[in-house]
Amino acid sequence: MKIAFYVFSASGNTRKVCGRIADELIGRGNEVSVFSIAKNAKIQPPAEFDAVCIAYPVHGFNAPVPVLNFAKSLQSGRGKGYYIVKTSGEPLSLNDDSSRVLRRIMARHDYIFKGEFHYVMPYNMIFRHSDKMAALMWRAACNVIPSDAGIIAASADKSKFEDVGGAAKAARKVFAVEHVGMPLLGRFYRVDEAKCLHCEKCVRVCPVGNISVKDGKIAFGKNCVGCSACAFNCPVDAVRTGILNKWKVNGAYDFGAESPDDATETDVCAYCHKAYMEYFASHGVKIAPAKE
């Protein structure tokens, strides 16, 4: 089977998860292509594949705008099935409705929704998770990816989150304001000239081409989608993200720096502690009680 992944990923979490699923699928004899959802990225259309996965990080309880625009740009799927792969920083069910608009657009383009896979990965905004938490999250994802890949390889249906609660629906609607708000907030992004190396990594990683060099200085345009790729990937933490700066996370996570094997309850962050504990338990990750 030929399978395509169309991936939006600002800090690499969603790409990492898709890479692991792709490895599983390849190991089962499938041919897998992974394409970036980004400006000027070269892609082959879904029509050339037997199965399609669209992958994104949850942004404000919604799918990011470039993912919705990608779906809008598709030709008719002629009844082709597709899966959604999503990552989010917290395991709250408030994230469960994030794919609703994407699914609506895909249905309009005659694609059949076959289900979605949700993995919790470290925050690239709000606060930095510890290396231990990153290791636990990656262990949780790796524990379920073989069976998730099996579903995709078999073109089987997965549960469809149709029964999300009212809170998730409300959160998605309220936070959709981010879609109109970010282009405005993004105009206040700046680089700290005293720190900036002018390596132009921010220009290269911006998935919507919103960052350029003008008169030798990094300039932010009017189309920011707030994905955090620029701030997260800057090698010297020189990007200032306006009123969002206190929530900024900079620098790649090292998923192998800590072992998940000796984790105790105190390693699980206090924020949403119960929800993370439940998520790890349901994904086969053992966590010992806190030491006395």
Ligand SMILES: Cc1cc2nc3c(=O)[nH]c(=O)nc-3n(C[C@H](O)[C@H](O)[C@H](O)COP(=O)(O)O)c2cc1C
């Ligand atoms: C603008 C923005 C909004 C976010 N909103 C949410 C959210 O509503 N819920 C959540 O659990 N995580 C949220 N996150 C965290 C990301 O979903 C999470 O870190 C994800 O794994 C990042 O994936 P990526 O590295 O592929 O971009 C948000 C991150 C950003 C940058």
